[in-house]
Amino acid sequence: MRSFAVLVLLIAALSTPQAYAGGAKSPPDLSGVWTTYPSRAKGPPPDPKLVAPQPTPLQLNAKYAAAYEAKRAAQRESDKRGEPLANASTECVPNGMPQMMFPIYPIEILQTHGQVTIIAEAMSQVRRVFLDQPQTKIEETPPTYFGHSVGRWEGNTLVVDTVGVKEEVLGYRDIPHSDQMRIKERFHLVSPDVLHDEVTIEDPVVLEKPWTFTFAYKRSPGYQMLEYVCDNNREYVDDKGVTRMRLQNR
Amino acid sequence: MSFWVGGVASLGLAALMAPQAASAHHSFAMFDHVNRITLAGTVTRFEWTNPHVYIELDVPDAKGGSKHYSIECASVNVLMRGGWKFTDVKKGDKVSLLVNPLKDGTAGGMLETATFADGRTLGDSNPPGGVFER
Numbered sequence: 001m002r003s004f005a006v007l008v009l010l011i012a013a014l015s016t017p018q019a020y021a022g023g024a025k026s027p028p029d030l031s032g033v034w035t036t037y038p039s040r041a042k043g044p045p046p047d048p049k050l051v052a053p054q055p056t057p058l059q060l061n062a063k064y065a066a067a068y069e070a071k072r073a074a075q076r077e078s079d080k081r082g083e084p085l086a087n088a089s090t091e092c093v094p095n096g097m098p099q100m101m102f103p104i105y106p107i108e109i110l111q112t113h114g115q116v117t118i119i120a121e122a123m124s125q126v127r128r129v130f131l132d133q134p135q136t137k138i139e140e141t142p143p144t145y146f147g148h149s150v151g152r153w154e155g156n157t158l159v160v161d162t163v164g165v166k167e168e169v170l171g172y173r174d175i176p177h178s179d180q181m182r183i184k185e186r187f188h189l190v191s192p193d194v195l196h197d198e199v200t201i202e203d204p205v206v207l208e209k210p211w212t213f214t215f216a217y218k219r220s221p222g223y224q225m226l227e228y229v230c231d232n233n234r235e236y237v238d239d240k241g242v243t244r245m246r247l248q249n250r
Numbered sequence: 251m252s253f254w255v256g257g258v259a260s261l262g263l264a265a266l267m268a269p270q271a272a273s274a275h276h277s278f279a280m281f282d283h284v285n286r287i288t289l290a291g292t293v294t295r296f297e298w299t300n301p302h303v304y305i306e307l308d309v310p311d312a313k314g315g316s317k318h319y320s321i322e323c324a325s326v327n328v329l330m331r332g333g334w335k336f337t338d339v340k341k342g343d344k345v346s347l348l349v350n351p352l353k354d355g356t357a358g359g360m361l362e363t364a365t366f367a368d369g370r371t372l373g374d375s376n377p378p379g380g381v382f383e384r
Contacts, residue, residue: 226327245320245358248295
C-alpha cells in the first residue's frame with residue numbers, strides 16, 4: 001500500500017508541468033558532449049523557451065568604443081574587398097576565454113571530484129574549474145589564455161569566476177579587455193538536454209557596465225570528440241595584415 | 251564567419267555577418283561565393299589535416315597541358331561529421347570539384363561539393379540531415 005502511494009506521488013510529480021529545476025540529481029550531471037543549440041542545420045524549429053536570451057547592450061568606455069568601432073568598420077570594408085583581416089585564429093592560436101565556450105564545434109564537460117573540466121574540440125582547448133577554492137587576486141594571477149577559474153554549486157547552478165586572461169585574447173565579438181577583467185558564468189540546465197552558460201564580463205577599465213550574453217548547448221550523446229591539431233595552416237598574414245592562402249605547385 | 255564572430259546568443263548577428271556557416275579558422279571573404287567554378291582533374295595530393303583539408307588538383311586545359319589548383323576544404327572534424335573518410339580521395343583519383351575561387355585570381359579556392367572517383371558526391375559542410383557546423 002505504501003509503495004503504491006509512493007508510485008502515485010511519483011507519477012504526479014512526473015506529470016506536473018513546471019519550470020525545469022535541474023532534475024532529481026543535485027547538482028545535476030553535466031558530463032558529456034554538448035553542441036550548439038539551436039543547431040544551424042536544417043531541422044525542426046527550436047523551442048523558444050530554450051534558446052539563449054539576447055545579450056545585454058554592450059557599452060564600452062568612450063576611449064575603447066571608438067577604436068573598437070573603427071576596427072569593426074575596417075574588418076567589414078576589408079571583407080567586402082575580399083581581403084579579410086587576420087586575427088589570432090588565422091594563426092592557429094587558441095581562442096581562450098570566453099570565446100572558447102562559443103560552440104562552433106562540440107564541447108565536452110567532465111565532472112570529477114573537486115573539478116569541472118571543459119574541453120573544446122576546436123583547437124583542443126582545455127579549461128579547468130576548481131571547485132570550492134578561493135579565487136586568486138587578479139594582480140597575483142599569471143596571464144593565460146583560459147585564465148584561472150574557480151566554481152561552486154548554488155543549488156543546480158554551477159557558478160564560475162575567472163580572472164587572469166591575457167590581454168591579447170579578444171573577447172566575444174572581438175571586444176578588448178584589460179587585465180582587470182573578471183568573467184562570471186552561470187551554468188544551468190533549462191531542460192534535461194539543453195544547457196545555458198550565462199556569461200557576464202566585468203571590466204571597470206574597458207566597459208561602462210558589465211556585459212551579459214548566453215551560450216546555449218544541446219546534449220550530443222554518443223558523439224566521440226575528435227582531435228584538432230592545427231599543424232597545416234596555409235593561411236598567412238601579408239604585410240598589410242590581410243589573410244592570404246598559400247598555394248602549392250603540386 | 252569564424253569562431254570569433256556572432257554567437258549562439260545572437261543568431262541575427264551571425265546571419266548578418268556570416269556569408270556561410272561558421273568556421274573554426276578564418277574568414278571566407280577571400281573566396282568568391284557567387285561565381286563558382288567546376289574543376290575536373292586528377293588529384294596530385296590529398297592532405298587530411300587541420301585547420302583544413304586540402305585537395306591538390308591538376309586540371310587539363312585546351313592545349314593539352316594542365317593547370318594546378320589548391321583547393322581548401324573544411325576541417326577534418328567537419329568533414330568527418332559530414333560523412334567523409336580519409337580514404338575518400340587518393341593521389342591519382344579523377345574527381346570533380348565545385349569550388350568558390352579565390353577572389354585575387356590565383357589558382358585556388360574553397361570546396362563546395364566534391365564528386366569522388368567512385369561517383370559519390372559529398373558537400374564540404376552541412377550535409378543534408380547533418381547536425382554540425384563547418
